[in-house]
Amino acid sequence: MSEPLLALRDVTVEFGGGRRPAVRGVTLSLAAGEVLAVVGESGSGKTVTAMSLLRLLPDTARLSGTALLDGQDLYRMSPAELRAVRGGRVGMVFQEPMSALNPVFTIGHQLVEAVRAHRPWGARRARERAVELLALVGLPDPERRLRAYPHELSGGQLQRVVIAMAVACEPALLIADEPTTALDVTVQAEIIDLLRDLRDRLDVAILLITHDMGVVAGLADRVAVMKDGEVVEQGGVVELFARPRHPYTRDLLAAVVSLTPPDGGPARAEERSAPSPDAALVVDDVSVVYGGRFGLPGVRAVDGVSLHVEPGEVLGLVGESGSGKSTLASVITGLRSPTSGRVTVAGRDLSALGRRERRAARGRVGVVFQDPASSLNPRATIARTIAEPLMLHPRDVDPDRRVDELLELVRLDRSLRDRYPHELSGGQKQRVGIARALALDPALLIADEPTSALDVSVQAQVLDLFRSLQERLRFACLFISHDLAVVERLADRVAVLRDGRVVEQGPAAEVLTRPRDAYTARLIAAAPVADPVLQRERHARWREIAG
Amino acid sequence: MRTAKFAGTRIAGAVLVLFLVALSTYAVFYLVPADPALQACGRPCTEQNLALAREFMGYGDPWWRQFLDFAGGIFTGRTFGSGPTAIVCDAPCFGYSFAQNTDVLALIGERLPVTASLALGAALLWLVTGVGAGVVAALRRGTAWDRVALASSVAGVSAPVYLMGLLGILLFGFTLDVVPVGGYVPFTTSPVDWAWRLALPWAVLAFSHAAVYTRLTRAQMLDTLGEDYIRTARAKGLTEAKVIGKHALRNVLLPVVTVFGVDLGALLGGAVITERVFGLPGLGGLLIDAVGQRDLPLLLGCTLFAAFLIVTANVVVDLCYGALDPRARLS
Amino acid sequence: MSEPLSVTGVRSPWTTIRSVLRRDRWALAGAVTIALLALLALGADVWTAIEGQDPYTYRTEALDPATGAPAGPLGGVSGDHWFGVEPLTGRDLFAIVAHGARTSFLIGLTATLLSVLLGVVLGAAAGYLGGVVDRLVTWTADVLLGFPYLVFMIALAAVVPAEVPRPALLIVVIGFFGWPSIARIVRAQTLTLRTRGFVSAARSLGAGPAHVFRHELLPNLWGPIIVVSTLSIPGKIGLEAALSFLGLGIPPPTPSWGRAISAAVDWVGTDPMFLVFPGAALFLATWAFNVLGDGLRDALDPRTAVLR
Amino acid sequence: ANQAPQGAGQATATRGGTLRILSEGQTVNFDPAKSGSLAITSLGLVHRRLTGWLNKPGEQARVVPDLADAGKTDDGGRTWTFTLQDGLKFSDGTPITSADVKWGVQRSFAPAFSGGLGYHKQLLEGGADYRGPFEGAELAGIETPDAKTIRFRLVRPYGDWPWVVSTPAFAPVPHGKGAEPDYSEHPVASGPYQLAKYQKGVEAKLTRNAHWDQKTDQVRAGYPDEIVFQLGQDASVISQRLSADSGDDKTAFGSSFVSAAQLAQVTGNASAKDRIVTSKSGALAYLALNTEKAPLDNPKVREAFQYAVDKTSFQIASAGNAQLAGDIATTLITEGITGREKFDLFPAPPAGDPEKAKKLLAEAGFPNGLENLDFLVSKTNNAPEKAQALQASLQRAGIKTTIRTLDGDAYTEETSNSPVAKFDLTLASWQPDFPSANANIQPLFASSEIGGGGYNLSRYRDAEVDRLIDEAQATVDPDEAGRKWAAIDKRVLKDSPIVPLIYTRNSFLRGSKVANLYIADFPAYPNYLQVGLSS
Numbered sequence A: 001m002s003e004p005l006l007a008l009r010d011v012t013v014e015f016g017g018g019r020r021p022a023v024r025g026v027t028l029s030l031a032a033g034e035v036l037a038v039v040g041e042s043g044s045g046k047t048v049t050a051m052s053l054l055r056l057l058p059d060t061a062r063l064s065g066t067a068l069l070d071g072q073d074l075y076r077m078s079p080a081e082l083r084a085v086r087g088g089r090v091g092m093v094f095q096e097p098m099s100a101l102n103p104v105f106t107i108g109h110q111l112v113e114a115v116r117a118h119r120p121w122g123a124r125r126a127r128e129r130a131v132e133l134l135a136l137v138g139l140p141d142p143e144r145r146l147r148a149y150p151h152e153l154s155g156g157q158l159q160r161v162v163i164a165m166a167v168a169c170e171p172a173l174l175i176a177d178e179p180t181t182a183l184d185v186t187v188q189a190e191i192i193d194l195l196r197d198l199r200d201r202l203d204v205a206i207l208l209i210t211h212d213m214g215v216v217a218g219l220a221d222r223v224a225v226m227k228d229g230e231v232v233e234q235g236g237v238v239e240l241f242a243r244p245r246h247p248y249t250r251d252l253l254a255a256v257v258s259l260t261p262p263d264g265g266p267a268r269a270e271e272r273s274a275p276s277p278d279a280a281l282v283v284d285d286v287s288v289v290y291g292g293r294f295g296l297p298g299v300r301a302v303d304g305v306s307l308h309v310e311p312g313e314v315l316g317l318v319g320e321s322g323s324g325k326s327t328l329a330s331v332i333t334g335l336r337s338p339t340s341g342r343v344t345v346a347g348r349d350l351s352a353l354g355r356r357e358r359r360a361a362r363g364r365v366g367v368v369f370q371d372p373a374s375s376l377n378p379r380a381t382i383a384r385t386i387a388e389p390l391m392l393h394p395r396d397v398d399p400d401r402r403v404d405e406l407l408e409l410v411r412l413d414r415s416l417r418d419r420y421p422h423e424l425s426g427g428q429k430q431r432v433g434i435a436r437a438l439a440l441d442p443a444l445l446i447a448d449e450p451t452s453a454l455d456v457s458v459q460a461q462v463l464d465l466f467r468s469l470q471e472r473l474r475f476a477c478l479f480i481s482h483d484l485a486v487v488e489r490l491a492d493r494v495a496v497l498r499d500g501r502v503v504e505q506g507p508a509a510e511v512l513t514r515p516r517d518a519y520t521a522r523l524i525a526a527a528p529v530a531d532p533v534l535q536r537e538r539h540a541r542w543r544e545i546a547g
Numbered sequence B: 001m002r003t004a005k006f007a008g009t010r011i012a013g014a015v016l017v018l019f020l021v022a023l024s025t026y027a028v029f030y031l032v033p034a035d036p037a038l039q040a041c042g043r044p045c046t047e048q049n050l051a052l053a054r055e056f057m058g059y060g061d062p063w064w065r066q067f068l069d070f071a072g073g074i075f076t077g078r079t080f081g082s083g084p085t086a087i088v089c090d091a092p093c094f095g096y097s098f099a100q101n102t103d104v105l106a107l108i109g110e111r112l113p114v115t116a117s118l119a120l121g122a123a124l125l126w127l128v129t130g131v132g133a134g135v136v137a138a139l140r141r142g143t144a145w146d147r148v149a150l151a152s153s154v155a156g157v158s159a160p161v162y163l164m165g166l167l168g169i170l171l172f173g174f175t176l177d178v179v180p181v182g183g184y185v186p187f188t189t190s191p192v193d194w195a196w197r198l199a200l201p202w203a204v205l206a207f208s209h210a211a212v213y214t215r216l217t218r219a220q221m222l223d224t225l226g227e228d229y230i231r232t233a234r235a236k237g238l239t240e241a242k243v244i245g246k247h248a249l250r251n252v253l254l255p256v257v258t259v260f261g262v263d264l265g266a267l268l269g270g271a272v273i274t275e276r277v278f279g280l281p282g283l284g285g286l287l288i289d290a291v292g293q294r295d296l297p298l299l300l301g302c303t304l305f306a307a308f309l310i311v312t313a314n315v316v317v318d319l320c321y322g323a324l325d326p327r328a329r330l331s
Numbered sequence C: 001m002s003e004p005l006s007v008t009g010v011r012s013p014w015t016t017i018r019s020v021l022r023r024d025r026w027a028l029a030g031a032v033t034i035a036l037l038a039l040l041a042l043g044a045d046v047w048t049a050i051e052g053q054d055p056y057t058y059r060t061e062a063l064d065p066a067t068g069a070p071a072g073p074l075g076g077v078s079g080d081h082w083f084g085v086e087p088l089t090g091r092d093l094f095a096i097v098a099h100g101a102r103t104s105f106l107i108g109l110t111a112t113l114l115s116v117l118l119g120v121v122l123g124a125a126a127g128y129l130g131g132v133v134d135r136l137v138t139w140t141a142d143v144l145l146g147f148p149y150l151v152f153m154i155a156l157a158a159v160v161p162a163e164v165p166r167p168a169l170l171i172v173v174i175g176f177f178g179w180p181s182i183a184r185i186v187r188a189q190t191l192t193l194r195t196r197g198f199v200s201a202a203r204s205l206g207a208g209p210a211h212v213f214r215h216e217l218l219p220n221l222w223g224p225i226i227v228v229s230t231l232s233i234p235g236k237i238g239l240e241a242a243l244s245f246l247g248l249g250i251p252p253p254t255p256s257w258g259r260a261i262s263a264a265v266d267w268v269g270t271d272p273m274f275l276v277f278p279g280a281a282l283f284l285a286t287w288a289f290n291v292l293g294d295g296l297r298d299a300l301d302p303r304t305a306v307l308r
Numbered sequence D: 001a002n003q004a005p006q007g008a009g010q011a012t013a014t015r016g017g018t019l020r021i022l023s024e025g026q027t028v029n030f031d032p033a034k035s036g037s038l039a040i041t042s043l044g045l046v047h048r049r050l051t052g053w054l055n056k057p058g059e060q061a062r063v064v065p066d067l068a069d070a071g072k073t074d075d076g077g078r079t080w081t082f083t084l085q086d087g088l089k090f091s092d093g094t095p096i097t098s099a100d101v102k103w104g105v106q107r108s109f110a111p112a113f114s115g116g117l118g119y120h121k122q123l124l125e126g127g128a129d130y131r132g133p134f135e136g137a138e139l140a141g142i143e144t145p146d147a148k149t150i151r152f153r154l155v156r157p158y159g160d161w162p163w164v165v166s167t168p169a170f171a172p173v174p175h176g177k178g179a180e181p182d183y184s185e186h187p188v189a190s191g192p193y194q195l196a197k198y199q200k201g202v203e204a205k206l207t208r209n210a211h212w213d214q215k216t217d218q219v220r221a222g223y224p225d226e227i228v229f230q231l232g233q234d235a236s237v238i239s240q241r242l243s244a245d246s247g248d249d250k251t252a253f254g255s256s257f258v259s260a261a262q263l264a265q266v267t268g269n270a271s272a273k274d275r276i277v278t279s280k281s282g283a284l285a286y287l288a289l290n291t292e293k294a295p296l297d298n299p300k301v302r303e304a305f306q307y308a309v310d311k312t313s314f315q316i317a318s319a320g321n322a323q324l325a326g327d328i329a330t331t332l333i334t335e336g337i338t339g340r341e342k343f344d345l346f347p348a349p350p351a352g353d354p355e356k357a358k359k360l361l362a363e364a365g366f367p368n369g370l371e372n373l374d375f376l377v378s379k380t381n382n383a384p385e386k387a388q389a390l391q392a393s394l395q396r397a398g399i400k401t402t403i404r405t406l407d408g409d410a411y412t413e414e415t416s417n418s419p420v421a422k423f424d425l426t427l428a429s430w431q432p433d434f435p436s437a438n439a440n441i442q443p444l445f446a447s448s449e450i451g452g453g454g455y456n457l458s459r460y461r462d463a464e465v466d467r468l469i470d471e472a473q474a475t476v477d478p479d480e481a482g483r484k485w486a487a488i489d490k491r492v493l494k495d496s497p498i499v500p501l502i503y504t505r506n507s508f509l510r511g512s513k514v515a516n517l518y519i520a521d522f523p524a525y526p527n528y529l530q531v532g533l534s535s
């Protein structure tokens, strides 16, 4: 076996404060052109391990062990050597794209900078490269996007920018931490394609951290499974999927939900149920236009959308990245007023209510935000964040007990109560967001990608919880997700959004098995399955449809 | 479009602010138990003389009338007295100072270059040193650097400018004899002399102002360094100088720019003490004289001008927010 | 709002301060200095009684008959006069500094508190609510900043009846004129903060402006607030002296640091100790509040709290 | 016209060079109508008046001829005639005539040019409602029978008229000129210098007036070729610069008083110490007692104050030591003034006699002293510091005071302008505008000077004193008048409306090359007209 490109030996990461090390004795290796997928429990130390390689952990972290890149220890490099590696030899995609970009610089600026940090290029040339990169990650209209600020892009779009940045200088090693979490399946498929292409063409080695077994199945050569800071099992992807040895791996694979394959039946006729008088949520012909800057035309992010959710019903909202899902959610939650159209919650138009009533009505709506990182106050502990709704709408419960209860519900350890957001893993933050949304037993829940950062086992638990809660409390839910399998499991009805318009809606089982719209059909075709062999076949087929 | 509308509201607001400043200055001035005409009454002062002086200077009318006359003068000009001794102040007339025998606008115009040289130079100096020291203090948090930066900041704000000025003159002017003391040489006459003579006043003014910048920068920098995008910038392989000096600093600057706007606006209105100590014929001396002599027209002129600068600085700052932080753009 | 959430992570300020003091040596030094100065102020009568002096009695015999400067080296420091004496009067400088601490602490701190309070509330309201509120606040701030407050003070000094307690008047006046600059800083920060996800999250839960201010904005504003307020203390103490001369302040002979310092500036050449003692007291007080402020800022920022 | 050089170690002045005067003020005013300048300071360099002052150390100031002779009256002081010298010329070369003097006086009546010394305005016939010459009217009280004679008719006999015509308004202004408000920036000169350049806040530069003839002038020496006023300088910096004595500062002197702190510093510097010029005497510093308000309306209570105050601590608070502060004052008439008699009605040690004061208070019905007197002081001139010294000394006699500081103008408003006075005590000082006892006493104690801008701060009102003042003013013979004033001095002090404290000495600092900078007994300012540079 040739000299590995990257070799981790006995890597341990500790965060002071007498806690258990976040990463313990991890030993991994990666050869050029190889894709190693790291999967595992949320909070098991995947991100910490990855970030330790570029020494990007906060000062509180203490590293031990060795991490050799081309035989050189990353942990002992001088600042100058390290700088050459960062973004040059090693590119990194961060887990939370929405906070990973500097809010005060344009996308273009940040991309150009990444290019020029390692290439002796002029501004013009770097800019051309930036456009090329954006096109490469499938961001439409790259020229215009260059001038956009991060807050003007959707979560998926930002993720693609972050990927573009990571591959800007054609690194030898790409560390991708959940690179596809926020992406709809079609884009996800494209990204996987891109990564594979990079690997094939440039012999790039990829350390892929993901919770999505479909992605693993489609891309990885080898898999390492982490739990509780340790690598519990590693091996070839086919081998591991077929014969998992460690019980945790087995659990993990068992927890994977997959989409029911299309039954090939005829497309359904268009159906559009009218909202009942006591619908929990009615969205009536809503449009949102983002004003353009400096005379540029605005973006019509939501375009005449009508939806409704009945009490006790789960409406799945799927659609490609940037199709306006989050924008619609922000309108429903009252954070943004629609350019036109009307939203009624439980029969009442929130914007027409008095302040007090509106406040009370808000208490009946729970929201899970797409970006867990930025939706948590960095100066508040987890417990306070979760208890916040209880402070706003005091209930007859002991807030303390309720917080524990909620933590339990989302499978978070009680010991996290007094931590601050920056001390949590991505999935942990996401679960905090879910706990907060459930704190008041809402009548309507708006959940924007609530499980995107969760590993399948936790995701399965959370989904089960969701289901049972939903059955018990009969809350209505607008469930935004890119994961069709999850939507299928959870939703009663599905609406498909594209370019701000609803292209199709109907009962989940039917829409997902017998799509009427071509776009929906493509989405379904692109959904990965957690079987390496099957997934590779499917992918080839998808390429034919897409191409 | 939106920027234009924003600028429009801001300008309308600025005019309103100036109007309010003028109005309240007038109103307050009439609260002051001192008769400006007393200055022009001479010694011995008699009731009759006093009444004459008052009438001539236009202080006979009720204050709001006088205010209207003043406001009108801006558009139409004014004439004081009559006959051959009448004083004509052409539009835009911002008042006429009887104590200085000059039209207020001309007086301000005469003094402005001095104050502007002083203020802008000092501002540049303190901005660079203050922010620089703040960055260093943040990066070397808890070390001797940090402690020294703190102690000198505190010294800067604690020591009266007057004291700093005197000590500076004593040390650099007389004992070491490295800089000339006092006086002002216009930039147009000799840029070198100009800078050389202003060096000490700049340093003194900067020292007393830099503290807030150092401390604010440090605090904001510490906040910002914890952000994820700093991590991203590092991961790109940017030099630390770029990560700090660009990615972090840009996010740090918002409050700094705010203070800067306020400070600069206030300073341009006259750095009273510094000008006095260094014998610089700037607006500060003019203002102090105006207060001391109850020279209402001059006082009002100076005040309005200072307010104008402050408001302008604030408008510029508000526009800068947009440039510095796209999220802060007013919607 | 009541505070039922003892366990939910909002530590009471006292716990924060205590934990800061335990971990941060410098903050501890600051706190100790503040405590000592407070002790000096509160026990001024006792200390000066021990010394056997008071801040009012003229002791011209302690002066150099040729110049009126203190007789003896170091500004007349001796067993009788711990800090020496004031030039031209021979009043005991230690007594002046100790008794002056009362005036200066009272005025400097309460006025700072008042302007910070006003500045933070108004600034946050302007930045968060925007629109009319924003315009009103910015305009008022601009008017106040541009206002010839010197004239106003002169007018006030002559108009306010002597019955109005001077310290209260001073605090209100100094506090009131101090808020605009703080408000502008807070406003600038709030403009950035209000678009952040966690603010939206709170709003979507039905949080009103008061809640958002208290629980979301304020914790993220501490940095600049602490900096600006701790640094404004010496300025406010100096302003007290200036206003005393205009007749708005504490009338002489009641000692105050500001007055002592401004008198001492003229004497730096001949009697530097006259400046050194009150100056050092002011420097120490400011420094102490700043290091303590730094410690608090760091403690309030969870990302840096664990360091050091 | 050459004075023997005075002052310790000063070299003899020679002709030539540039003299610099470092000044705190932002402006110097060279408009005679608007100026309140003494006859021997800045304005005198540019403008001559009808008469001038001759003041030498150790001698009483005398009125001497300047443009004209010292004046004659033949009806007991109601009509005064002055004859101009021959060969007088303005700086533009035109001859100076009596019409120009008359024009100048008339001009001072124009409302546009008020603000200067105006002792003549109430005295000249027709002056009460005269509004200046610019609308064509003439002042009835002035006649100019020929180009060299000028005659003044007064509304009442006034013995000090020759002093009055030494005030700025009696400088000539070319007939028909001077209507413009900024005449002060380009005045037509009659003195040895003319204003060559004037920049407010920066400098005023005087150069020689070629048409001035030394032979006609006995009060001006005209030594330097150029005199430059450096304006807007800080007092401390001035004293730093002059003590350092380097470069141009060698040929400079400061026009403002050297403060106690600066004196202490300069005293420590051997070379600078010799360059301090201190007046022998000066303005009367006094504590005014509001005679209209209880309990100070009781003369007995007021007398207690004469004993209660500690004049030594006041001296120290003023200048650091008695020597520099000035002698203890016991009379109203200041040194250097004709008729001054030295007496002490309330003999006490310099530090006061608190026991005697207590006794007097007890006799007056205040055995426990006085509580809560309002002690009003201006914030200017270190008055608060000096007031504290008095406060502490009054306290010894059981008199408790509260100091109230006011900004200079607000202070003037309350003390001299408002019809009623709220204060009990106030600290003031008075320097007469011309060297006559009249100018010492009348402005401070005539009942006509209460309120309305007058300086009778103690609001002293006594019909007999008023009558005596009128009488003394009408006396033409200086010596006889002097005796009358001295009697009034005693008469007034018997009532204790004020407590005389000290005759404040003023100290000035000069550069090492400045010569002939001396201060006579009156006034306590250097005579600018005689200053020159040593070679």
Ligand SMILES: Nc1ncnc2c1ncn2[C@@H]1O[C@H](COP(=O)(O)OP(=O)(O)OP(=O)(O)O)[C@@H](O)[C@H]1O
Residues within 6 Å of the ligand: A015, A022, A041, A042, A043, A044, A045, A046, A047, A048, A049, A058, A060, A095, A422, A423, A424, A425, A426, A427, A428, A453, A454, A455
């Ligand atoms: N700065 C920190 N301080 C203290 N603990 C931390 C810090 N960062 C992470 N942790 C803890 O370390 C553990 C590993 O976190 P890590 O982010 O590596 O998880 P992960 O495997 O990436 O999970 P996920 O899939 O949810 O992103 C978690 O328990 C987390 O709470």
Ligand SMILES: Nc1ncnc2c1ncn2[C@@H]1O[C@H](COP(=O)(O)OP(=O)(O)OP(=O)(O)O)[C@@H](O)[C@H]1O
Residues within 6 Å of the ligand: A151, A152, A153, A154, A155, A156, A157, A182, A183, A184, A290, A291, A299, A301, A320, A321, A322, A323, A324, A325, A326, A327, A328, A370
């Ligand atoms: N503040 C803004 N200004 C301008 N355009 C914006 C702004 N916010 C979002 N957009 C644009 O609006 C469109 C819809 O964005 P939205 O965030 O609703 O997408 P999304 O469906 O949630 O996508 P994703 O699944 O990637 O999160 C995108 O094209 C985005 O670029």
Ligand SMILES: [Mg+2]
Residues within 6 Å of the ligand: A046, A047, A048, A095, A177, A425, A426, A427
């Ligand atoms: Mg992670």
Ligand SMILES: [Mg+2]
Residues within 6 Å of the ligand: A154, A155, A156, A325, A326, A327, A370
């Ligand atoms: Mg989204």
Ligand code: NI
Residues within 6 Å of the ligand: A180, A181, A212, A451, A452, A483
């Ligand atoms: Ni997923």
